[in-house]
Amino acid sequence: MNAITSASDERLVRVPLGERAYDILIGPGLIVRAGKEIAARLMGRRAAIITDENVAPLYLDALFASLHEAGIQPSKLVLPAGEKTKSFEHLMAVCDAVLTARVERNDAVIALGGGVIGDLAGFAAGIVRRGVRFVQVPTSLLSQVDSSVGGKTGINTHHGKNLVGVFHQPDLVLADTDVLNTLSEREFRAGYAEVAKYGLIDKPDFFAWLEANWKEVFSGGAARIEAIAASCQAKSDVVVADERENGPRALLNLGHTFGHALEAATAYDSRRLVHGEGVSIGMVLAHEFSSRLNLASPDDAKRVEAHLKMVGLPTRMGDIPGELPPVEVLMDAIAQDKKVKSGKLTFILTRGIGQSFVADDVPTSEVLSFLREKHPQ
Amino acid sequence: MNAITSASDERLVRVPLGERAYDILIGPGLIVRAGKEIAARLMGRRAAIITDENVAPLYLDALFASLHEAGIQPSKLVLPAGEKTKSFEHLMAVCDAVLTARVERNDAVIALGGGVIGDLAGFAAGIVRRGVRFVQVPTSLLSQVDSSVGGKTGINTHHGKNLVGVFHQPDLVLADTDVLNTLSEREFRAGYAEVAKYGLIDKPDFFAWLEANWKEVFSGGAARIEAIAASCQAKSDVVVADERENGPRALLNLGHTFGHALEAATAYDSRRLVHGEGVSIGMVLAHEFSSRLNLASPDDAKRVEAHLKMVGLPTRMGDIPGELPPVEVLMDAIAQDKKVKSGKLTFILTRGIGQSFVADDVPTSEVLSFLREKHPQ
Structure with missing residues (x-):
């Protein structure tokens, strides 16, 4: 219970990994404020949002608008929901979308979704141009407390789960607790x-x-x-x-x-x-x-x-x-x-x-x- | 001209990258001695050799036998030769072969070939189990003096060359100068x-x-x-x-x-x-x-x-x-x-x-x- 308090309802946890250190913000309203928080931390002015069909109708527009307002040019890719999306096929699609968006090293891939989207988008962020910036916007409790923190990314193969991936730390994690109200x-x-x-x-x-x-x-x-x-x-x-x-x-x-x-x-x-x-x-x-x-x-x-x-x-x-x-x-x-x-x-x-x-x-x-x-x- | 001399005809260049430091051995007869050199440096007892159709008939048997003699269990995958092999499709095939061979973190992927094989196999070694050991056995002058050293790996996409990949340093480079005699x-x-x-x-x-x-x-x-x-x-x-x-x-x-x-x-x-x-x-x-x-x-x-x-x-x-x-x-x-x-x-x-x-x-x-x-x- 030793997380640093920042705003009244908000908590900040700093992950002190040297030159790969980053902030985790936890609290309500963070998606609406995402553009501001990202622009304050990253140099790039482009962002490729990766999300899934379940999450997109709920939060994609708000995130998109927030980035726009902060002067960041967003693009989006909406994938099928579910564990099967963590595949080589979808990894290729994400890499292609990120390259098509002309995301460069200081620009960002943004994962808007649960663990599946975070693991997949994080893997793509770790390998496109041998690593671009990465922001996690976890929309499930599981991804807020576990998969969005720590830099493990990956996909599944027929040999098993998460057997192919990279360590690629995010540059920022925005855990918007408002999203938890829509979870089953x-x-x-x-x-x-x-x-x-x-x-x-x-x-x-x-x-x-x-x-x-x-x-x-x-x-x-x-x-x-x-x-x-x-x-x-x-x-x-x-x-x-x-x-x-x-x-x-x-x-x-x-x-x-x-x-x-x-x-x-x-x-x-x-x-x-x-x-x-x-x-x-x-x-x-x-x-x-x-x-x-x-x-x-x-x-x-x-x-x-x-x-x-x-x-x-x-x-x-x-x-x-x-x-x-x-x-x-x-x-x-x-x-x-x-x-x-x-x-x-x-x-x-x-x-x-x-x-x-x-x-x-x-x-x-x-x-x-x-x-x-x-x-x- | 300040490389360290080791054996009479052999040179040793040490790449001092802290915990990722490794040796480059340069000289004749290194493929025949590969098993011994690898066993002396790596803990694992399995190795997945990745090579191509041009190189396999010339050196695969010798490398295979050398590993066997040193107590390392080798497997092999022979891919088409040429730049087109640096694709997502072949990356999947290499990852699959490495997982089928049950290569674990301390075991090795061995690239036997030129830059294409080195870049592709190195990428697979960097992402299977989020990184396994990697040995380069470069068989072209280009790969001996450039691509086998430094840890850049990758594949091409329709957006351009080497746009997807990872930094994954080899654990050993064996530049056998005998192979240069068969080059055009x-x-x-x-x-x-x-x-x-x-x-x-x-x-x-x-x-x-x-x-x-x-x-x-x-x-x-x-x-x-x-x-x-x-x-x-x-x-x-x-x-x-x-x-x-x-x-x-x-x-x-x-x-x-x-x-x-x-x-x-x-x-x-x-x-x-x-x-x-x-x-x-x-x-x-x-x-x-x-x-x-x-x-x-x-x-x-x-x-x-x-x-x-x-x-x-x-x-x-x-x-x-x-x-x-x-x-x-x-x-x-x-x-x-x-x-x-x-x-x-x-x-x-x-x-x-x-x-x-x-x-x-x-x-x-x-x-x-x-x-x-x-x-x-």
């Missing part, structure tokens, strides 16, 4: 899983605060902005300690190894499972697996599950509608996940709430028998 | 244009040495290795001063703004013009343009042209077989070239042999009237 309950909850994750990684007090205040976070206002700012600050701390994920940054993957495998197992079908829901189930599994390895108390796993269940998130594989593939298929997805080094399985395990750590030598056999126990079939 | 005279000459370029940028003594010793460089042996090592050292110096091309690295583009425009104007048809030939004509044009702007003596332009002509390189637009498009089309290609900032034209100009500098405010009108004068039609 399910989408907000999915983002909340990542908020809770920061408590589970290394901030037990924040997790306890969420247990006490989650209703206020869901209903909006000061507690919501507080929770988002605390999450961005937590993510910033980890990213600054390890920008290119050689070590501790892997902690951010708490719940993600199981979560990604479940997303792959449901063919990234958002009707069955969205990312945050996979992370929710994954975090419970990570705590249960840690307990099974006698690292943590089973009570911690129960406490994590109780809270996530309370806010309405799925917490067990059996909560996923439809049939899951056999355990062996899940294991294959885990093995091809990028968090594998020299054949050994890397997992984020925990010694209790807020005491997670990177374990890079987890035996496959342990994971297999644990999954067999937990698998609904 | 034309290909060797094209690479020589880049060797001469280092003299023209800021090493007048090296240019004079080349004027005196070019025959020995062309016939092979110690003078050739010396010229390659001096070129790699010169490139390394510039790259270390400005890894991401924010300033002085642009000097390496001497002759390239005109050269790229001519390559675009001939639709990258290697029967008409190859890169080094475009650079040769471009360097003469850059010296003539500098003289026209009263920056350098016309005698310097004549001296540059005389030497490049002596070794058999084209030096005038009229030397390119077939018709060139109108001057306006060349200007468009120059304007879309990536060396454009906020609409102003950036050129490398010179005050004389070895006295080049970056000029970032060259008026379009001056370039246009100069080109009209020089255009063969």
Whole structure:
């Protein structure tokens, strides 16, 4: 809860990455003010907005007008919504649009959307002219607290999720909290899983605060902005300690190894499972697996599950509608996940709430028998 | 001529880029020894070799066997030869091959080929898993003295050359000088244009040495290795001063703004013009343009042209077989070239042999009237 206060309802989190340092602004009304904030920070006078069909009708006109008023010449590309847009085909389309807009090194690509648009547009910004400026305008809770911060970009291939991409830090993140009012309950909850994750990684007090205040976070206002700012600050701390994920940054993957495998197992079908829901189930599994390895108390796993269940998130594989593939298929997805080094399985395990750590030598056999126990079939 | 001597016939140039520092080995027999050299430097035990149809029959088996003997598990992908291979389509194919080979972060992608293969494979190495290890085994003079050093990777789009890519430094460069014996005279000459370029940028003594010793460089042996090592050292110096091309690295583009425009104007048809030939004509044009702007003596332009002509390189637009498009089309290609900032034209100009500098405010009108004068039609 140590984010710097700027305006009355607004928070500023600075990500101190040397010459790649940048600001995250969190608060209401930021899309309407976007042009001014961007013009104050970037030299270029052109911007290519990348967005999707769901977000465009809601916010594209306001962002466009705001850039125009600030003397920035905007262009736009509206893509299909959904995880399938994170493909080579759409990456090509984005690069083409950015080049057609004659965006040069000091001009900007602006991602207006959730994690899919942010990851895709950020990848394009990282490779067009070997890197142009990049601004994130995240429109989901998930992207505001997680994917818009830290510079990871990428696309999916048939080998798995996010297996192709670059590290390309944004130059500015504008987290307009007004947009959260148009999210569905399910989408907000999915983002909340990542908020809770920061408590589970290394901030037990924040997790306890969420247990006490989650209703206020869901209903909006000061507690919501507080929770988002605390999450961005937590993510910033980890990213600054390890920008290119050689070590501790892997902690951010708490719940993600199981979560990604479940997303792959449901063919990234958002009707069955969205990312945050996979992370929710994954975090419970990570705590249960840690307990099974006698690292943590089973009570911690129960406490994590109780809270996530309370806010309405799925917490067990059996909560996923439809049939899951056999355990062996899940294991294959885990093995091809990028968090594998020299054949050994890397997992984020925990010694209790807020005491997670990177374990890079987890035996496959342990994971297999644990999954067999937990698998609904 | 200050490269470090290692073995009798071998030179070692170290590129001191902090945690991205790497060695360039220059000498005979390096492909046969590649496995040993790679195993001594990299932790991974897998390697994906990317090569082309021209190079594969000559060196692929030897490299494959050498890796095997050193305990590294190799895979291979053979692509069509030629500039058209630097496309999104082939980038996808390379990423897929690297992921299929289960290359992880500490494993390597090995580029066995000229600049096209190096740029493409290096780009894939920079984006698969957001970056895996990368080894260059350049098989042309051009790639040994230029593209294999410095970390620029990329592909072409219909907007122009190298407009999409990343900076991704190799972990090792193995410049096996034996391979130069199988190059055509034309290909060797094209690479020589880049060797001469280092003299023209800021090493007048090296240019004079080349004027005196070019025959020995062309016939092979110690003078050739010396010229390659001096070129790699010169490139390394510039790259270390400005890894991401924010300033002085642009000097390496001497002759390239005109050269790229001519390559675009001939639709990258290697029967008409190859890169080094475009650079040769471009360097003469850059010296003539500098003289026209009263920056350098016309005698310097004549001296540059005389030497490049002596070794058999084209030096005038009229030397390119077939018709060139109108001057306006060349200007468009120059304007879309990536060396454009906020609409102003950036050129490398010179005050004389070895006295080049970056000029970032060259008026379009001056370039246009100069080109009209020089255009063969």
